[in-house]
Amino acid sequence: MRVGIVGGGLGGLLAGALLSRDNDVVIYEKLPYLGGRFTNIPYKGYQLSTGALHMIPHGADGYLAQLLSRAGCKVTIVNSNPDGLFRIGKRDYRYRELFNLVGLKDKIKCLKKAANLKLGRVDKSISFGEFLEDVPLALKVGNSFTGWALSMEAYSVPMDEIVEIARNYHRFGGPGVPIGGCKKVIDELSRVIVENGGRILTGCKVERIEVEEDRGYIYTEEGCSEFHLIISNLSPLLTERISNVKVIKDREPVPSRGIKISIGSREKLIKHNGVLFTPECERLCGLNCPSNVDRSLAKEGYNLIMAHALQLRDNVKREIDIVLEDIERLFGDANYEILHIQTFRDEIPVNHASSGTDVDPIVDRRLFLVGDGAKGKGGIEVEGIALGVSKVVRWIENTLS
Ligand SMILES: Cc1cc2nc3c(=O)[nH]c(=O)nc-3n(C[C@H](O)[C@H](O)[C@H](O)COP(=O)(O)OP(=O)(O)OC[C@H]3O[C@@H](n4cnc5c(N)ncnc54)[C@H](O)[C@@H]3O)c2cc1C
Structure with missing residues (x-):
């Protein structure tokens, strides 16, 4: 044919x-x-x-x-190994360690949620945000995940999508970087x-x-x-x-919007090859450092970091400033160079x-x-x-x- x-x-x-x-x-x-x-x-x-x-x-x-x-x-x-870490305060935590950051009552709630999600025993008519909202840290973590992976806030992601995403994650594991x-x-x-x-x-x-x-x-x-x-x-x-x-x-x-910032640095600001999720940032959802896997993706002696953020409001310039402030807070005095800022929406969105x-x-x-x-x-x-x-x-x- x-x-x-x-x-x-x-x-x-x-x-x-x-x-x-x-x-x-x-x-x-x-x-x-x-x-x-x-x-x-x-x-x-x-x-x-x-x-x-x-x-x-x-x-x-x-x-x-x-x-x-x-x-x-x-x-x-x-x-990637680890798949991802979560920056809370000044420390990076593995997913399982996050359960220890909340009180006993919330910890039990979170463990129940995680188990029910794995088994698909959840109300599929609600959003991921609604599913998480009774534990504030869980909602923040969920937002950074959906912001990074889908360029969406947790409240916009239907639970039946999340159940399938979780199933795929348990079947295939987390991300990888192509050489x-x-x-x-x-x-x-x-x-x-x-x-x-x-x-x-x-x-x-x-x-x-x-x-x-x-x-x-x-x-x-x-x-x-x-x-x-x-x-x-x-x-x-x-x-x-x-x-x-x-x-x-x-x-x-409904197209999804997002902002991507590419960063170069001599210092290894991210030391692993997974995602660094940033639940405490205002817009920034996470960053990765693909040159930790393939050195040829960065200038010799430097690292390439890619940061992904949600664009929540229409004022793009202000949204970019918020992401840059997030990055500044995250990296403090470290020496890095912003290489490229890209915004995605309308005809060229993150996802159509x-x-x-x-x-x-x-x-x-x-x-x-x-x-x-x-x-x-x-x-x-x-x-x-x-x-x-x-x-x-x-x-x-x-x-x-
Ligand atoms: C900031 C950002 C970060 C992302 N990060 C990731 C990630 O890490 N991992 C991941 O899996 N996905 C990621 N994505 C999503 C992923 O990049 C896209 O979903 C994917 O590349 C879309 O591919 P596509 O084939 O659907 O569309 P496109 O890549 O848009 O391809 C469509 C093609 O059609 C061409 N075209 C348009 N009009 C015409 C015409 N009239 N005639 C002929 N050709 C035409 C265009 O030029 C284009 O080449 C990210 C996206 C963005 C924006």
Whole structure:
């Protein structure tokens, strides 16, 4: 079958790599480079990124790692150990140690919550914030986790998403860092597509998608091409805007906003390769130091730290200032350099659909959606993209091949 893929982000390339083995795949990417919000930006000897923090939520064993391996990609993902620590006061605590920071009554409540969450025995109609709110420290910790992992406040995350996230965590474990950063994943996916005979067109913007009963058409400045199937890696909203198909059938996806600050420092301000969650900060949710895994991600003799924060209010400048103040309080007198500040919202958000608001990737028999507007349930970020891609590929293989 001829498959046209609109967008060369992680979602489009992952679908392309898997489908190119048995189909003729053409990928259209409007920018001169591939990877969208999941690739490197070389800057002053550092490998910064267009979006992601060089982290794969379930590391070497998760959904993305499994699909990469199935597609034939050679990516080494180093699992984080510890997964994460929590900065409370001036000390960093492991998750289990947090239980000792609250009084006996709250400790019993927290242990009960953790056990019930693991077993899925919770009220799934409430939010994660409501689930945690009777223990103030638990709510703060929960907020830093959802802020880091989903770019959402705990009150915005439905409990049924959290139950699935917890299940995936217990199944696959915590995050990992790909050697070479995000770009290595993208390079490997594009290598596989080209080796399978697929075509990747960069600098080629798709203007319109038309879908009929048994065919689909992609229109660019160069003209129109016919396909058996079309996969859109654009947001559900944009896909609907440029196509003749109703993509958003029920609830509108709600994009998530965030602020990312890349920091360079000679001093090892973070000494492990997991996440440092920051529950006591105003906006900052956590930081990681991917160069602790792969030295080539930082300038020689320096460390690359990536900080992720929520954007809660519309005044972006003020929000950035609050994050910078958080960082100052956290690192005190240490010597570090702010390398890059990026904000993500509207057309370029952290996720096109915040968790719980994703659309179904199977739009109709000829049009499919991949990417972070069509993630699978409980799939954090790129793991959710992998779940969505997996559903599309399975559907195509079972129904149309
Ligand atoms: C600050 C930040 C931190 C993050 N951290 C992490 C992390 O550590 N781990 C993690 O797993 N995830 C993380 N994420 C999320 C992750 O980066 C994204 O979910 C993922 O990269 C989205 O991939 P995508 O394929 O859905 O979309 P995109 O990357 O947006 O790809 C879509 C592609 O389509 C192209 N396109 C758009 N319009 C057209 C058109 N008309 N014609 C042709 N091409 C077009 C775009 O140029 C783009 O390349 C983070 C995101 C942000 C912003």
